Amino acid sequence: MPKLYFYYSTMNAGKSTALLQASHNHRERGLPTLVYTAALDPAGGAAVHSRIGISGVARAFTADSDLYAEIADAHGARALGCVLIDEAQFLSVAQVRALARVVDTLGVPVLCYGLRTDFRGELFAGSAALLGWADSLIELKTICHCGRKATMAVRIAPDGAVERVGAQIEIGGNERYLPVCRRHFLAALEAGRP
Ligand SMILES: [Zn+2]
Numbered sequence: 256m257p258k259l260y261f262y263y264s265t266m267n268a269g270k271s272t273a274l275l276q277a278s279h280n281h282r283e284r285g286l287p288t289l290v291y292t293a294a295l296d297p298a299g300g301a302a303v304h305s306r307i308g309i310s311g312v313a314r315a316f317t318a319d320s321d322l323y324a325e326i327a328d329a330h331g332a333r334a335l336g337c338v339l340i341d342e343a344q345f346l347s348v349a350q351v352r353a354l355a356r357v358v359d360t361l362g363v364p365v366l367c368y369g370l371r372t373d374f375r376g377e378l379f380a381g382s383a384a385l386l387g388w389a390d391s392l393i394e395l396k397t398i399c400h401c402g403r404k405a406t407m408a409v410r411i412a413p414d415g416a417v418e419r420v421g422a423q424i425e426i427g428g429n430e431r432y433l434p435v436c437r438r439h440f441l442a443a444l445e446a447g448r449p
Pocket of ligand 1 (some may be wrong): 399400401402403424435436438441
């Protein structure tokens with residue numbers, strides 16, 4: 256049975272690498288894939304970039320993208336093995352429902368990869384919807400400096416201070432995020448330093 260999957264983690268846990276590997280595995284077996292990423296950076300083009308240096312071509316989605324119509328068109332032209340979505344935390348609630356329809360109506364598996372929470376520990380809207388609607392929830396793990404599982408990420412300002420407020424979305428700047436366990440997340444917020 257096709258499923259809607261949500262692979263979630265904190266920052267810098269290898270989500271994009273896992274997505275590109277999954278896409279490669281399908282294509283190697285002759286199953287075409289459709290890869291999406293969020294169109295946050297107008298100058299960035301549409302591609303999935305992993306921190307270990309591999310990248311792949313992707314379609315961009317915006318808040319206005321009709322994902323069901325786009326995927327149905329692509330699937331009609333050539334049967335898809337699966338659809339993969341990077342930066343899935345930026346999906347709207349309606350888009351997550353559209354992806355559920357892709358699974359249930361078109362019979363195409365959809366694999367979403369995204370952050371669970373932002374630098375304040377708040378759920379992203381897309382992630383909240385996916386936690387509610389996905390058939391399968393899979394945590395991708397990375398570790399804190401103390402060796403515990405990192406489930407949160409602090410955002411560090413250029414002066415080295417830990418940010419407690421600010422925009423949820425910042426373009427680029429992955430190096431500003433430090434994945435930490437919950438204990439060290441709370442300690443960093445209280446101390447103002449990582
Ligand atoms: Zn820790």
